[in-house]
Amino acid sequence: MAQVIRRLNSSPVVWSWAFNGIRLGTAAILLPLILRPGTLGKGELGMYYVFVELSALAILFDFGFSPSIGRNVSYAMAGALELTAEGHAEVAAGGAPNLPLLWQLLASTRRLFLYLAFGALVVLGVGGTLTVAWRAGETSRPEVTWVAWGLVLLSAVLEIYAGWWNTFLRGLGRVLPSARISVLSYGLRLLLAAALLLGGAGLLALPIAGLVSSILQRGLSRRHCLRELGAAPASIPPRSLIPVLWPNSWRTGLQFLSV
16 A cells, blocks of 8 residues: 555656646635635625636736747757757757756746736736726725735736746656645645635635745745756856747647637
8 A cells, every 4th residue: 555655646647637636626615615605795706706807817928838938948858959949959969958058948938927927917907907996896895805906916927927937847857846836836725715715814815825825836846946957057048048939839829819
């Protein structure tokens, strides 16, 4: 039995299933708590669904960059001499990881997702604030509603900016730590949201849980990435790789928008 448990614990597939189970089961677990009498008033419940819809829009700001980044990180790990927008990159003899290219890709990814997060902040900040202003008067405590909206916006933007570290970690071939971190962060989000709802936090519960989860995921993923990469090389190419990532990303992004 102990051997079976060890094998399950070391299986990326099992941890990925666990992550998908938590993610899909979150609504089924939290919804009864949200609909429980006394948790949210009628106006707050309507505002909760507004928050959910606005948060879901944040996913679109990835625009297909995450799969492209993960794929190019894998190329660099396989020894690619450079990354190209089209075709196959030439691989060095021996296939040792190209550390300067990985660090160049890391810097480009950080800059890219900073831009994406800022874009989400502007678009959701304007559109979401107008939507909340239209409905805030229907809630029993509008001032709390506005605080909750600020936290929802911050949580959505942080999730965009923080999430790329886990994508980068998977690209480095560290699938098991990546899956474990996802399970831990989303599991904590679920438990914290449930505890806050039971404790009477109302509309504040879910965004607070989301913020804590994103911070934890970013911290753990970043630590694993930097440990895997080791010390930065003395010379990192200054050229941004965003133009290389863009051609495939926009096509994937259009598929996301069409779903």
